[in-house]
Amino acid sequence: LAKTTQPISMDSYEGQEVNITCSHNNIATNDYITWYQQFPSQGPRFIIQGYKTKVTNEVASLFIPADRKSSTLSLPRVSLSDTAVYYCLVVGGNTDKLIFGTGTRLQVFP
Amino acid sequence: DTAVSQTPKYLVTQMGNDKSIKCEQNLGHDTMYWYKQDSKKFLKIMFSYNNKELIINETVPNRFSPKSPDKAHLNLHINSLELGDSAVYFCASSQRILSRGRPSSYNEQFFGPGTRLTVL
Numbered sequence: 001l002a003k004t005t006q007p008i009s010m011d012s013y014e015g016q017e018v019n020i021t022c023s024h025n026n027i028a029t030n031d032y033i034t035w036y037q038q039f040p041s042q043g044p045r046f047i048i049q050g051y052k053t054k055v056t057n058e059v060a061s062l063f064i065p066a067d068r069k070s071s072t073l074s075l076p077r078v079s080l081s082d083t084a085v086y087y088c089l090v091v092g093g094n095t096d097k098l099i100f101g102t103g104t105r106l107q108v109f110p
Numbered sequence: 111d112t113a114v115s116q117t118p119k120y121l122v123t124q125m126g127n128d129k130s131i132k133c134e135q136n137l138g139h140d141t142m143y144w145y146k147q148d149s150k151k152f153l154k155i156m157f158s159y160n161n162k163e164l165i166i167n168e169t170v171p172n173r174f175s176p177k178s179p180d181k182a183h184l185n186l187h188i189n190s191l192e193l194g195d196s197a198v199y200f201c202a203s204s205q206r207i208l209s210r211g212r213p214s215s216y217n218e219q220f221f222g223p224g225t226r227l228t229v230l
Contacts, residue, residue: 044153
């Protein structure tokens with residue numbers, strides 16, 4: 001499974017849009033890009049998954065360029081409750097494994 | 111109506127003891143997992159069961175033994191606990207979607223609240 005690289009931490013203010021970019025240079029043809037969110041003292045929670053172009057749900061948008069070597073998670077108008085660790089994962093078509101990296105610790109300030 | 115539940119939430123025990131953590135899911139999923147999150151917050155998969163069959167068995171000491179009595183339960187038993195076993199253990203479940211007989215990537219995993227194990 002492709003290794004992912006993302007910033008260790010990011011700071012933002014309430015109401016701003018936050019974009020977290022993840023690189024996955026060795027992504028395979030059948031792999032998907034998945035993002036999870038983890039609040040302190042809780043288990044990770046699925047946010048969004050995509051294969052290419054753009055995916056949007058009620059929580060976030062995921063932008064994937066044509067070469068799929070990177071992806072950007074976009075959180076519109078963050079609030080204090082969005083303070084969490086965000087994990088970018090590449091999920092392979094032949095396995096159920098989720099391989100978590102270090103994640104990006106997002107801190108939202110008032 | 112908790113989806114994935116674990117007991118106990120906290121477990122404090124002495125080195126050398128044997129302990130178990132229980133996990134139950136009421137989502138009707140056929141696949142369950144155990145993850146370990148250490149003090150540095152790295153989250154690593156340990157085991158996975160699909161329909162009571164072991165399908166993922168990472169490099170974990172054989173003091174750790176998972177048991178799946180049915181699809182809805184996956185318990186983790188740990189023998190001879192060591193200081194390094196202190197961590198938060200998460201159970202998760204998902205529904206395996208097969209494409210041409212192989213698991214598909216689209217398998218959102220639902221995590222439990224975690225069990226914080228402290229070995230003294």
